[in-house]
Amino acid sequence: MNEINPPQAAEYLRFLPEIILIVAGALLMVLEGVTTTPAQKRRLGYFALAAIAAAMLGGVAANNNSGQAFHRMLTVDGYGTFFRELVLGVGFFCLLSSFEYLRREGAETGEFYALVLFSLVGQCILATANDLLMVFIGLEVSSIASYILAGFLRGDRRNNESALKYFLLGSFATAFLLYGMAWIYGILGSTNIDDIHNVLSGTDRIVPLPLIGMAAALTFVGFAFKVSAAPFQSWAPDVYQGAPAPVSAFLSAGPKAAAFAVFFRVFMTGFGPINGRWVPLVWACALLTMIIGNFAALAQTNVKRLLAYSSIAHAGYILVALTADSQVGMAAMMFYLASYGLMNVGVFAVINHVANRHEKFVHISDFAGLGKREPATAALLTVFVLSLIGVPLTGGFFAKFYVFRAALDSHLIWLTVLGLLNSAVAAYYYLKILAAVYMQEPGEATSTLQPLEPGLRLTIWATALGTLLLGIFPSALIGFVSNSAATVLGKLGP
Amino acid sequence: MTTVSPLHYLIVSAVLLVIGTLGVLLRRNIVVILMSIELILNAVNINLVAFSHLHRQVNGQAFVLFVMAVAVAEAAVGLGILIALFRNRGTVLADEMDLLKW
Numbered sequence: 001m002n003e004i005n006p007p008q009a010a011e012y013l014r015f016l017p018e019i020i021l022i023v024a025g026a027l028l029m030v031l032e033g034v035t036t037t038p039a040q041k042r043r044l045g046y047f048a049l050a051a052i053a054a055a056m057l058g059g060v061a062a063n064n065n066s067g068q069a070f071h072r073m074l075t076v077d078g079y080g081t082f083f084r085e086l087v088l089g090v091g092f093f094c095l096l097s098s099f100e101y102l103r104r105e106g107a108e109t110g111e112f113y114a115l116v117l118f119s120l121v122g123q124c125i126l127a128t129a130n131d132l133l134m135v136f137i138g139l140e141v142s143s144i145a146s147y148i149l150a151g152f153l154r155g156d157r158r159n160n161e162s163a164l165k166y167f168l169l170g171s172f173a174t175a176f177l178l179y180g181m182a183w184i185y186g187i188l189g190s191t192n193i194d195d196i197h198n199v200l201s202g203t204d205r206i207v208p209l210p211l212i213g214m215a216a217a218l219t220f221v222g223f224a225f226k227v228s229a230a231p232f233q234s235w236a237p238d239v240y241q242g243a244p245a246p247v248s249a250f251l252s253a254g255p256k257a258a259a260f261a262v263f264f265r266v267f268m269t270g271f272g273p274i275n276g277r278w279v280p281l282v283w284a285c286a287l288l289t290m291i292i293g294n295f296a297a298l299a300q301t302n303v304k305r306l307l308a309y310s311s312i313a314h315a316g317y318i319l320v321a322l323t324a325d326s327q328v329g330m331a332a333m334m335f336y337l338a339s340y341g342l343m344n345v346g347v348f349a350v351i352n353h354v355a356n357r358h359e360k361f362v363h364i365s366d367f368a369g370l371g372k373r374e375p376a377t378a379a380l381l382t383v384f385v386l387s388l389i390g391v392p393l394t395g396g397f398f399a400k401f402y403v404f405r406a407a408l409d410s411h412l413i414w415l416t417v418l419g420l421l422n423s424a425v426a427a428y429y430y431l432k433i434l435a436a437v438y439m440q441e442p443g444e445a446t447s448t449l450q451p452l453e454p455g456l457r458l459t460i461w462a463t464a465l466g467t468l469l470l471g472i473f474p475s476a477l478i479g480f481v482s483n484s485a486a487t488v489l490g491k492l493g494p
Numbered sequence: 495m496t497t498v499s500p501l502h503y504l505i506v507s508a509v510l511l512v513i514g515t516l517g518v519l520l521r522r523n524i525v526v527i528l529m530s531i532e533l534i535l536n537a538v539n540i541n542l543v544a545f546s547h548l549h550r551q552v553n554g555q556a557f558v559l560f561v562m563a564v565a566v567a568e569a570a571v572g573l574g575i576l577i578a579l580f581r582n583r584g585t586v587l588a589d590e591m592d593l594l595k596w
Binding site: 158171176179191 | 544
């Protein structure tokens with residue numbers, strides 16, 4: 001064991017986004033006790049937004065000072081920074097779109113904002129984790145706050161049930177993940193991802209491969225659950241349907257991106273040397289996830305549930321990138337999650353707008369006539385839906401394009417063909433939403449629509465703009481993510 | 495008297511894992527499901543301490559401390575969620591949670 005050195009100032013700087021979020025979150029919990037009026041509570045929300053913005057700047061500062069921190073527990077590199085900024089961005093817009101929702105439900109409290117910040121702390125840790133211990137802590141910090149957020153409206157039965165299902169299945173999956181981690185530690189003698197890579201790729205030590213394969217499979221179960229991949233996807237529809245709309249947006253984009261970040265880092269770097277063992281498993285999982293997500297979505301009438309299945313299907317496409325097991329695949333995954341985060345937060349913000357009090361209007365038929373009542377909102381919704389389908393000129397198109405190109409580069413012909421067929425199926429259920437928006441007369445939901453609240457308006461416009469920018473100028477982002485992926489995989493050597 | 499080897503610990507841990515998993519999958523009462531999850535976490539802890547001893551390191555034991563702290567936080571949140579649900583529904587049976595179905 002190397003001797004214990006106290007952390008250097010540079011190491012704290014690399015941890016700056018998390019520090020800012022933790023301090024702001026703790027402060028919010030205290031301030032919550034001394035604020036009483038809704039206007040004061042709203043100010044707490046603005047404070048939380050400012051904290052997230054500060055953490056994003058902190059992330060940039062950390063990236064300018066990249067390297068490892070705290071005895072190789074964290075690695076701050078382009079990859080980690082990308083995911084930090086992504087989850088913080090998702091958190092920012094979900095918070096912005098939650099103000100109106102909380103006001104409508106009479107539930108404006110500082111706790112909500114603090115919980116979002118704490119969940120973001122966990123996700124930021126996941127983005128930079130370089131040790132299985134940090135993976136576990138990040139996952140739990142993110143999840144425990146998310147469980148509470150999913151059931152935030154305590155008096156609402158759907159919220160209760162959503163939180164309970166998320167909690168039970170989530171902690172069950174985490175327990176399996178931990179069991180796998182314990183075995184990895186037992187066999188390899190370390191929980192550090194770099195060490196795992198070195199031991200597995202070294203020839204000087206005999207590693208019992210069936211045992212390490214079993215341990216890797218157990219961690220795979222845990223990660224597959226967190227990203228809602230089949231056959232561990234059954235929680236996602238119930239949770240997204242039952243949780244408050246801004247929380248569903250948050251859960252479907254933020255924790256998922258962070259979980260994918262760590263999933264790819266652990267499997268492509270740590271378990272990279274034994275990829276022959278896990279790639280076939282991921283292949284089957286990717287195919288199953290795409291099929292279950294897309295075909296189950298066909299029968300849905302509740303928009304939130306439909307988007308949950310769509311989110312499962314998107315997880316399947318991203319797993320195709322993991323199956324490719326290449327630098328191109330990793331870059332494709334990063335691009336995919338960025339565009340997915342933008343369009344999903346956007347589409348949930350539109351749902352939030354239409355849903356009204358107690359989420360009375362969340363069926364596809366409730367969107368009838370939105371094109372007549374609010375042409376601008378309907379047009380932006382169209383952008384998100386077309387992007388979810390993967391139509392050119394939107395971010396969703398290039399996301400799918402890069403993923404399937406990475407798959408072809410790795411000679412995954414069948415997976416690519418089946419994936420493309422799947423996205424054709426997906427067009428049907430997405431277009432059902434657009435058909436309701438433009439081809440039906442306004443119903444009760446759209447006739448009683450309140451004017452678009454500024455926070456929601458900003459969220460919808462900004463995410464739509466981002467979706468279009470990624471669709472028209474993908475090269476700016478793809479350059480950055482390719483470099484980041486090359487750094488992650490390159491530092492390991494051949 | 496036979497000596498206790500690391501293998502014995504691993505077997506106990508595996509047995510706990512199986513009991514915990516069966517408990518989660520078969521029991522209806524959510525409180526019992528929660529207890530079963532805790533059993534799995536304890537299986538993990540036994541494993542980690544045994545391996546830590548085997549490797550002559552303290553890393554595994556440090557890991558256990560984190561697992562225990564997090565498990566407590568998780569159980570607290572879980573029971574809180576369960577109480578909120580019990581107040582609204584008057585039941586703690588898992589198969590009666592059927593509001594969210596298609």
